[in-house]
Amino acid sequence: MGSTNQSSVSEFLLLGLSRQTEQQQQLLFLLFLIMYLAIVLGNLLIILAISTDSRLHTPMYFFLSNLSFVDVCFSSTTVPKVLANHILGSQIISFSECLTQLYFLCMLADMDNFLLAVMAYDRFVAICHPLHYTAKMTHQLCALLVVGSWVVANLNALLHTLLMTRLSFCGDNIIPHVFCDAAPLLKLSCSDTYLNDLIILTEGTMIMVTPFVCILVSYILIACAVLRVSSTGGKWKTFSTCSSHLAVVFLFYGTIISLYFNPSSSHSAGEDMAAAMMYTVVTPMLNPFIYSLRNRDMKGALRKVLTMRFPSQQYF
Structure with a gap:
């Protein structure tokens, strides 16, 4: 067999919600709709x-605004299709749509991963090298970190998608x-x-694990710096600036x-779906x-946005 795609499958059936009873489907549809609206509204307000x-x-808020943008795109890759399929009473997704969705899911998951690492580095520089923070975290470096993350994420997603196109899907869809x-x-x-599994295990794991290790190293160094702070108030203030980011990292x-790092036999398809919806929604x-809840400056900025009054239009 050559390397060309010998697929006889032109579409797939996504059975996520259809496995539930009609009442459960209605409840899940309403839940996904509310959560998606909250995602879009909340992250756009942050931006x-x-x-x-x-x-x-x-720099910290520049990276946060990029993370909010990625989160909106991330959820928009999956949730609107789920809602549309439920409204139309269909679970069909075409082969090309499926690969497109896979590409954007992979790319945006990588971007989330990279941005969390970049934000950890930013906190490390701010806490461990406060006198050199402005000199180190320049506008050029911040832009380079974000653009570089987009480039690597796109290349990684393209690699996995192209490898998927070489496979054959002969019957079960x-x-x-x-x-x-x-x-x-x-x-x-x-x-x-075999090649797909090998690339996922090696290159894919490296793409995910490397930023995670960078985050761990950054926060170990931050913890060492915090322990050297003499005042309890200073320690609490330093911890408070990192707690929000740490909560998002753990989640x-x-x-x-x-x-992705548990044996497939250890959990069912339903558990897989629940875990996937956790990080995409x-x-x-x-x-x-x-x-916003643990950040005084962000709460103040959001309060200004929510109470913003637009000047009345003068037509005459």
């Missing part, structure tokens, strides 16, 4: 607050999931998936590890609340 408040024009993920697609393939990586929804 608007940061862009309109000059006090927030710092039922995906027990709410979106097209790599693992269920590989299980459906009737061709050799994101906890669901990723439970989904729940985490993007909670991020704005986590970052």
Whole structure:
């Protein structure tokens, strides 16, 4: 067999919500709709607050606004399709749509991963090298870190998507999931998936683990710096500036590890779906609340946005 795609499958069936009773489907549909609206509204408010408040024009909030943008795109890759399929009474997704969804899921998950690492580095420099913070975290470096993250994330997503196109799907086209993920697609393939599995295990794991290690190292160094602070108030203030980011890190990586780094036999398809929805829906929804509730400057900026009054229009 050549390397060309010998697929006889032109579409897949996403059985995520259809496995539930009609009443449960209605409840899940309403839940997903509310959560998606909260994701879009919450993250757009974060972006608007940061862009309109000059006090927030710092590297930390620049990275946070990028994270909010990625979170909106991340959830928009999956949730609207789930809602549309439920309204239309269909679970069909075409082969090309499935690969497109896989590409954006992979790219945006990588961006979340990279941005969390970049934000950890920013906190490390701010706490461990406060006198050199402005000199180190320049506008050029911040832009380079974000642009570099987008480039690597796109290349990684393109690699996995192109590897998926070389596989054959000969018969079974039922995906027990709410979106097209790599693992269920590989299980459906009737061709050799050794190369795909190898790349996921090596390059894919490296892409996910390297930023995680950077985050761990950054916070170990931050913890050492905090322990050297003599006053209790100083320690608490330093911890408070990092607690929001740490909460998001634990939430994101906890669901990723439970989904992709556990043996497939240890959890059912339903548990896989629940874990996947955690990091594609729940985490993007909670991020704005986590970052705003424990941040006085962010709460002030959001209050200004929410109470903003537009000048009346003069037509005559």
